[in-house]
Amino acid sequence: MSNTRREFLQSTAALAVGMMGGTATALAAEPASGSPVQNLPAALQASAPSAAPSDNEEQIQIPKMKFGNAEVSRLVLGVNPFYGFAHYNNNFSSSMREWYTQDRVCEVLHRASSFGINAFNYVNVERAPQDWARFQAEGGRMHLIVQVMAKDDEAALVRTLKPLALQRRGEEIDSAYRNGTMASEREWCKRVRDLGVLVGVGTHKPEVIELVEEQGWDVDFYSGCVYNRTRTEEEWKQILNGELLEMPHDIYMQSDPLRMYKVMRQTPKTCFAFKILAAGRIADKGIAQAFRTAYASIKPNDGVYVGVFPRNKDEIRENVEIVHSILTGA
Numbered sequence: 599m600s601n602t603r604r605e606f607l608q609s610t611a612a613l614a615v616g617m618m619g620g621t622a623t624a625l626a627a628e629p630a631s632g633s634p635v636q637n638l639p640a641a642l643q644a645s646a647p648s649a650a651p652s653d654n655e656e657q658i659q660i661p662k663m664k665f666g667n668a669e670v671s672r673l674v675l676g677v678n679p680f681y682g683f684a685h686y687n688n689n690f691s692s693s694m695r696e697w698y699t700q701d702r703v704c705e706v707l708h709r710a711s712s713f714g715i716n717a718f719n720y721v722n723v724e725r726a727p728q729d730w731a732r733f734q735a736e737g738g739r740m741h742l743i744v745q746v747m748a749k750d751d752e753a754a755l756v757r758t759l760k761p762l763a764l765q766r767r768g769e770e771i772d773s774a775y776r777n778g779t780m781a782s783e784r785e786w787c788k789r790v791r792d793l794g795v796l797v798g799v800g801t802h803k804p805e806v807i808e809l810v811e812e813q814g815w816d817v818d819f820y821s822g823c824v825y826n827r828t829r830t831e832e833e834w835k836q837i838l839n840g841e842l843l844e845m846p847h848d849i850y851m852q853s854d855p856l857r858m859y860k861v862m863r864q865t866p867k868t869c870f871a872f873k874i875l876a877a878g879r880i881a882d883k884g885i886a887q888a889f890r891t892a893y894a895s896i897k898p899n900d901g902v903y904v905g906v907f908p909r910n911k912d913e914i915r916e917n918v919e920i921v922h923s924i925l926t927g928a
Contacts, residue, residue, distance in 0.1 A: 658918055659714030661925045663899050665868055666796045666818065668762055670717040670741050672893075673921045674870060675710045676905030677721050677745070678877075680729070685827070685848050685877035697909055703729045706906060706914065707738055713918040717762070719821075719872075719903045721745040722755060730759070743821075743870070745800060746770075752786075756793045764790050765798030765821050772828040775806050787817055802828045804861040811865055819868040821903065824855040824892070825876055850876040859895035871896055872903040889920045 660671040678685065680703050682695030703725075707718065718740045720726065733740075742761035746752050748770050755761065766786055774783045783799070790797045799810055802823035810817065827848055834849065835842055843849055855874070862869040874892040875885060892902050902921075906913040 658922050660918060660921060662714075662716075663868075663901060665717075665741075665899075665901075666762065668741055670762070670901065671715045672901045672925060673715055673917065674717040674719055674743065674901050674903045675707070675715050675740070676872065676903040677719050677726075679905040679907040680706075681721075681724050681726065685873075686879075687845070690878075693909075694907055697907070700725065700729050700732060704733045704736060704738070706908065707733045707740065708736070709914050710906075711738060711740065713914065715740075715918070717741040717743055717901075719743050719745060719870075720759070720761070721747070721767070722750055722759075723747075727758075743798070745821075746790075752790055753793060756795055761795055763796035763798055763819065764793070765800045765819070768800035768802050768821065768823060769828070771799055771801045771806055772803055775801075775803060775809070776830065780809065784813070784815055787815055791816055802826050804857045807861045807865060817867065819870065820862070820865065821870045821872060822858045822862055823873045824858045824871050825850045825873050826854050826857075827873075848877070850879055855891065855895070859892075862896050862900060869896060869900045870903050871900070874902055874904065878907075885916070886920050889917070890924055893921070893924050 660673045662669040663672050677683075679694050680698050682691040682698070684690040684694055710718075716739070720730065720742045722744065741763075742759055743763045743765060744755055744759060744761045745767040746755065746764050747767050752764055755764065766783055771780075771783055774780050787797050787799070796818040797816065798819040798821055799806070799815070799817050800821040800823075801807060803826055804822070807820050807822060810820075827850065829837075829849075831842060850873075858871070862871065871892050874888050876888075880888050889902075896902075904917060906917065908914060
């Protein structure tokens, strides 16, 4: 372990005790079985879990929180990198898409499971159904929190995937907010309630959560992007005095997270914060602080979605070490 890592763990222990007292202690996770390590691509074998987790991995488990009738990890595996949704540029998206073969997607799911990450923010796109089916066939188990797009049949998703929760994807909700059609999204939430799963609203805009709360929608949770990346070009021009930056839909303002975290604290409903690392824009030296800020800013029964792209380093273990230290003071 590097000196920097030791210093972080030591400093975080004191910080976590003060800010995160009362957080649930880590529970032993059910290890995913049947992970075919010997058949992995060479690029992943160095970071592949053995058939049984090492002693150290058994000790490092992400703490859980109550979510509906389940106990889910407060760190949830994000989906975007698996299918090339980099939110950066086309070259980075292509690199993710090429690297993430089905072998690698399944290996990352198994490795995340070995650290007690037992929930996955799934989206039904491209090869995702086949990847998920293979993970399950190999003995993998995770709770699914499914993002539902406009094209999706929510009833079919419930029948085929048996998810814990469905959330309306933030893109759909933000578009409805801009267009004044939020009533139709409220009706969507009512239909999902009848399907017997937890109901959620995703968004990139704090004001959406405020509106849903004011109107008293029957929902169980919110998924909030801490950066408002769905501002319109006109909104950006107002902020920038008429100027417009390139790629206006993927601009990340440092002042945004505080606004989203504020509304998450104000609602009693469970919240999941996502893009806390600004879709990879946070430098390596700032990653630990971004996690500290996130968990200090949300409620004890809230979680975080984070995707990984472990091509150059073991991001899964790095994230787990940071989060475990923050939440347990270890």
